[in-house]
Amino acid sequence: MLNQSFAFLFCLVLAVSAVPRPSQPCTEGTKGISVPLRRRTTLKTPAGVFDKDKAIAATVATKNKHRQNLINLKKHKGPAAFPAVRSSNKPLAEIPAAILGALLKKRQAELLTDENEDVEWAGTISIGTPPQNFMIDFDTGSADLWVPSSSCNSTACSLKSKFNANFSSTSTKVPGSFTIQYGDGSTASGPVYKDNVVVAGVHATNQFFSPVTTLSSGFAGAPVDGILGMAFPSISNLGQKPFFNTAASNGTLKSNAFGFFLAENGSELYLGGTNPKLHNGTIEFHTINSTSGFWQVPGASVKLNSTAIFSKFETIIDSGTTIMYGPPAAVHTLYSKIPGAAAFDAAYGFYTFPCDSVPSISFSWGGRDWEITSANFNMGQTAEGSSDCVGALAGDDLGLGSDVWLLGDSFMKNVYTAFSFNRSAVGFAALM
Numbered sequence: 001m002l003n004q005s006f007a008f009l010f011c012l013v014l015a016v017s018a019v020p021r022p023s024q025p026c027t028e029g030t031k032g033i034s035v036p037l038r039r040r041t042t043l044k045t046p047a048g049v050f051d052k053d054k055a056i057a058a059t060v061a062t063k064n065k066h067r068q069n070l071i072n073l074k075k076h077k078g079p080a081a082f083p084a085v086r087s088s089n090k091p092l093a094e095i096p097a098a099i100l101g102a103l104l105k106k107r108q109a110e111l112l113t114d115e116n117e118d119v120e121w122a123g124t125i126s127i128g129t130p131p132q133n134f135m136i137d138f139d140t141g142s143a144d145l146w147v148p149s150s151s152c153n154s155t156a157c158s159l160k161s162k163f164n165a166n167f168s169s170t171s172t173k174v175p176g177s178f179t180i181q182y183g184d185g186s187t188a189s190g191p192v193y194k195d196n197v198v199v200a201g202v203h204a205t206n207q208f209f210s211p212v213t214t215l216s217s218g219f220a221g222a223p224v225d226g227i228l229g230m231a232f233p234s235i236s237n238l239g240q241k242p243f244f245n246t247a248a249s250n251g252t253l254k255s256n257a258f259g260f261f262l263a264e265n266g267s268e269l270y271l272g273g274t275n276p277k278l279h280n281g282t283i284e285f286h287t288i289n290s291t292s293g294f295w296q297v298p299g300a301s302v303k304l305n306s307t308a309i310f311s312k313f314e315t316i317i318d319s320g321t322t323i324m325y326g327p328p329a330a331v332h333t334l335y336s337k338i339p340g341a342a343a344f345d346a347a348y349g350f351y352t353f354p355c356d357s358v359p360s361i362s363f364s365w366g367g368r369d370w371e372i373t374s375a376n377f378n379m380g381q382t383a384e385g386s387s388d389c390v391g392a393l394a395g396d397d398l399g400l401g402s403d404v405w406l407l408g409d410s411f412m413k414n415v416y417t418a419f420s421f422n423r424s425a426v427g428f429a430a431l432m
C-alpha cells in the first residue's frame with residue numbers, strides 16, 4: 001500500500017510460545033510481548049483543516065494498490081474466479097501534476113529537516129541472520145512483504161533502513177521479481193528473496209519478500225521503511241504465503257488469528273489471537289467471502305441515524321487505507337440524505353457536511369450497528385474558519401466490484417477488529 005495512513009500509536013502484542021505447542025488451547029494475553037509503534041501522517045493540517053492534496057494522493061495510492069491486488073488475483077486464480085463486476089484492467093490512477101508538485105515540495109522539506117512531526121515510529125521487524133531491522137506498516141489490504149534494498153538508489157530510499165542480502169547467512173535469492181506501480185509515475189520493484197523474518201518473537205522461516213531497488217517518491221515522507229501485507233496469498237504479487245501464514249505454518253503462533261486496535265494512543269496489533277483486555281464483550285464474527293483474496297465480509301448495511309440506506313453489499317476491511325470508500329452513486333445518495341451536505345471534489349468523490357452536525361453513520365453485518373464517531377468521521381474543515389467539514393467516506397470506483405465498499409482506518413478506529421484464518425471470518429467487538 002502506499003496509503004500513508006501512519007497516524008497511530010501502535011503496539012504489537014504477541015501470544016507466542018517459545019516451543020510450538022499447537023494442541024494447547026489459546027490463552028491469549030498471558031504471553032504478550034508489546035512492541036509500541038507510534039506514527040502518523042493525518043489528512044488534517046495542524047490547524048484542523050482537511051489536507052486535500054494528501055487525501056487525493058492517498059486515494060490514488062489506494063486505487064493503485066487494489067488495482068495491483070486484482071491483477072495478482074487474476075494471475076493466480078484465473079479469469080474464471082474473477083467476477084465481471086471487478087476490473088483489474090483499469091488504467092493506473094495518477095496524481096494530477098500540480099498536486100504532485102506541491103506534495104514533492106513538502107516531502108523534500110520533510111526529508112531535509114528530518115523534523116517531520118509525522119515521522120514517528122512504527123513496528124520493528126527483523127530480516128536475516130544476524131537480524132537487519134525495519135519499521136513497517138501492517139496492511140490487511142495487501143499480501144506481500146517488501147523493504148528497501150541496499151542497492152536502491154531512489155531518493156525515497158535515502159533515509160530508510162535497507163536490506164543487504166550479502167550480510168545475511170540465511171538469505172537465498174529466488175527467481176522472479178516483485179513490482180507494484182503507484183500513481184506518481186514510479187514503481188517499487190525488486191528481486192525476490194527468502195529469509196527468516198521475525199516480528200516480536202514470532203518467526204517465519206524462508207519467508208518470501210522483496211528488497212526493492214526502486215521506490216516511489218510517495219514513500220519518501222512515510223515514517224516506515226516498508227509494508228507487511230496480511231491478506232491472502234491469492235492477492236500476493238509474489239504468489240507466496242504472507243508472513244503471518246508462514247509463521248502459522250511454522251507453528252509459532254498460538255492461534256491462527258490476529259487483532260487490531262487502532263486509536264490515538266496505545267494502538268496494538270495482536271498476533272496469535274485477540275486481546276481480551278482491549279474489547280468489551282464478545283466478538284461478533286462474520287464469515288468472509290473466501291473467493292476474494294481480501295478480508296471481505298458480505299451482508300453489510302450502511303445506516304444513517306439507524307436507518308439502513310443500502311444493504312447486502314460487501315466490505316473489505318483494510319488497515320492500510322486511511323478512510324472509507326463506497327460506490328460513487330451509493331455514496332452520493334447517502335450524502336444527499338444529510339441536510340447541508342454537498343459535493344466537495346467531484347473527481348475524487350469527497351463530500352462536505354455542516355461541521356456542527358456530524359452525521360451518524362454506522363455499518364452493520366446483521367448484528368450490532370458499529371457507529372463511526374464524530375471524531376473519526378470528520379476529516380476537518382474545508383478551509384480555516386469554514387463551517388463545512390469533509391467526511392471520511394468518499395465515493396470512488398476502485399474496481400473492486402460494483403457492490404464492494406472499502407473500510408479503512410476511519411472505520412477500524414471505532415471497533416476492535418479480529419482477523420481469523422481459523423474461522424475464515426472477520427470479527428468486530430466494542431472497545432473498552
Ligand SMILES: *[C@@H]1O[C@H](CO)[C@@H](O)[C@H](O)[C@H]1NC(C)=O
Nearest residue numbers: 150151152153154212213214
Ligand atoms: C545504483 O547506483 C550504483 C552506482 O551508480 C549502480 O552501480 C547501481 O547499478 C544502481 N542500482 C540500481 C538498482 O539502479
Ligand SMILES: *[C@@H]1O[C@H](CO)[C@@H](O)[C@H](O)[C@H]1NC(C)=O
Nearest residue numbers: 149150151163164165166167
Ligand atoms: C553482494 O555481493 C555481490 C558479489 O560480491 C555483489 O556483486 C553485490 O553488489 C553485493 N550486493 C550488495 C547489495 O551489496
Ligand SMILES: *[C@@H]1O[C@H](CO)[C@@H](O)[C@H](O)[C@H]1NC(C)=O
Nearest residue numbers: 204205206241246249250251
Ligand atoms: C516455515 O514455513 C516455510 C513456508 O511454509 C517453510 O519453507 C519452512 O521450512 C518452515 N520452517 C519451519 C521451521 O517449519
Ligand SMILES: *[C@@H]1O[C@H](CO)[C@@H](O)[C@H](O)[C@H]1NC(C)=O
Nearest residue numbers: 025026254255256257422423
Ligand atoms: C478454531 O475455530 C474453531 C471454531 O471454528 C474453534 O472452536 C477453535 O478453538 C479455533 N482454534 C483456535 C486454535 O483458535
Ligand SMILES: *[C@@H]1O[C@H](CO)[C@@H](O)[C@H](O)[C@H]1NC(C)=O
Nearest residue numbers: 008009263264265266267375
Ligand atoms: C494520548 O497521549 C498524549 C500524551 O501522553 C496525551 O496528551 C493525550 O491526551 C492522549 N490522547 C488520548 C485520546 O488519550
Ligand SMILES: *[C@@H]1O[C@H](CO)[C@@H](O)[C@H](O)[C@H]1NC(C)=O
Nearest residue numbers: 083289290291292298314401
Ligand atoms: C464473493 O465474492 C465474489 C467475488 O467478488 C462474488 O462474485 C460473490 O458473489 C461473493 N459471494 C458472496 C456470498 O457474497
Ligand SMILES: *[C@@H]1O[C@H](CO)[C@@H](O)[C@H](O)[C@H]1NC(C)=O
Nearest residue numbers: 304305337338339357359360
Ligand atoms: C439524525 O438525528 C438527529 C437527532 O435526532 C437529528 O438532529 C439529525 O438531523 C438527524 N440526521 C439526519 C441526517 O437525519
Ligand SMILES: *[C@@H]1O[C@H](CO)[C@@H](O)[C@H](O)[C@H]1NC(C)=O
Nearest residue numbers: 278279280281282430431432
Ligand atoms: C462494556 O459494555 C457495557 C454494555 O454496553 C457497558 O455497560 C460497560 O460500561 C462497558 N464497559 C467498559 C469498560 O467500557
